[in-house]
């Protein structure tokens with residue numbers, strides 16, 4: 162363990178002891194497992210072990226060796242010798258979330274990987290989760306049993322979503338329902354509900370861990386700011402405010418406060434140029450699938466926010482413009498159809514344009530009453546993807562369009 166890690170943790174423990182916190186479980190030792198079998202801790206571990214086992218066969222894990230190795234390496238880079246106690250799983254779930262169970266099972270959602278704009282930001286979230294783990298927060302929380310039950314429910318429904326997905330239920334309609342990424346973003350920290358003090362402690366330690374690992378500490382307030390901006394852009398949020406339910410300002414007034422605290426903590430720390438290359442390399446093969454899953458949530462505001470932010474950073478323009486077009490076509494507000502067509506056309510200017518963009522573009526031209534352009538786009542689609550599942554259907558469309566055209 163790094164010296165700083167140790168001193169940060171010992172400091173935190175000393176403070177808690179001084180405050181006379183009876184529930185403080187202290188800092189976990191490396192390789193720690195519950196000794197007595199009849200304790201709350203043992204039952205929590207047992208349930209988590211069961212969860213982990215079902216997760217392995219759930220079909221919900223992304224079994225991409227490069228992606229898994231990258232996240233695991235990052236965990237080890239900030240976690241030092243605790244690394245050996247932690248098993249990292251990448252969950253195919255577009256919600257912004259990460260979760261760390263007391264038995265060492267760490268779940269990292271694809272939705273977090275989609276949203277982290279640098280390795281530093283991702284590392285901060287991992288460091289935050291790791292702090293809960295090392296500080297034994299799950300056990301300290303008085304409602305440890307409730308925590309276990311909630312986690313069981315969430316991991317359980319994650320697994321059942323896997324079953325649902327294979328039987329044709331749209332992905333993204335998981336435990337968080339229609340609000341998807343945003344709902345779980347609000348429950349950041351995942352299945353375990355921690356007190357505000359423990360969340361603040363995890364944030365603080367998370368910053369120390371990434372700084373110690375030579376990563377950029379200012380990534381901590383940044384990922385929260387980005388999330389807050391996404392929430393503001395979200396259709397769920399707009400709907401909530403229109404319905405006079407106050408939206409996130411009512412349900413989660415603490416986000417800005419966390420940003421302020423993290424900004425204060427990192428203000429005097431040197432900013433390090435954020436690293437993006439390795440994260441981008443492992444995310445790239447999944448980017449289209451993840452955006453498709455995000456778009457399927459029908460939170461247009463949130464999706465456009467994520468797409469536009471990526472467009473600003475550069476790279477993947479074919480995939481991103483095409484995704485933008487899809488969101489606009491689905492939203493269908495005034496001017497959206499024209500804007501969608503323009504976005505598809507923009508996507509075709511780049512080498513990474515997905516083949517199905519031409520099918521979407523054909524559809525857009527057809528709706529715009531341009532059969533010749535539609536037929537050309539559909540033809541290109543079949544040239545690029547001759548074995549497409551809807552190839553027959555598209556062939557027939559082309560025939561019909563040629564008829565209209567002559």
Ligand SMILES: [Zn+2]
Pocket residue numbers: 289290293349350351355360363
């Ligand atoms: Zn937390």
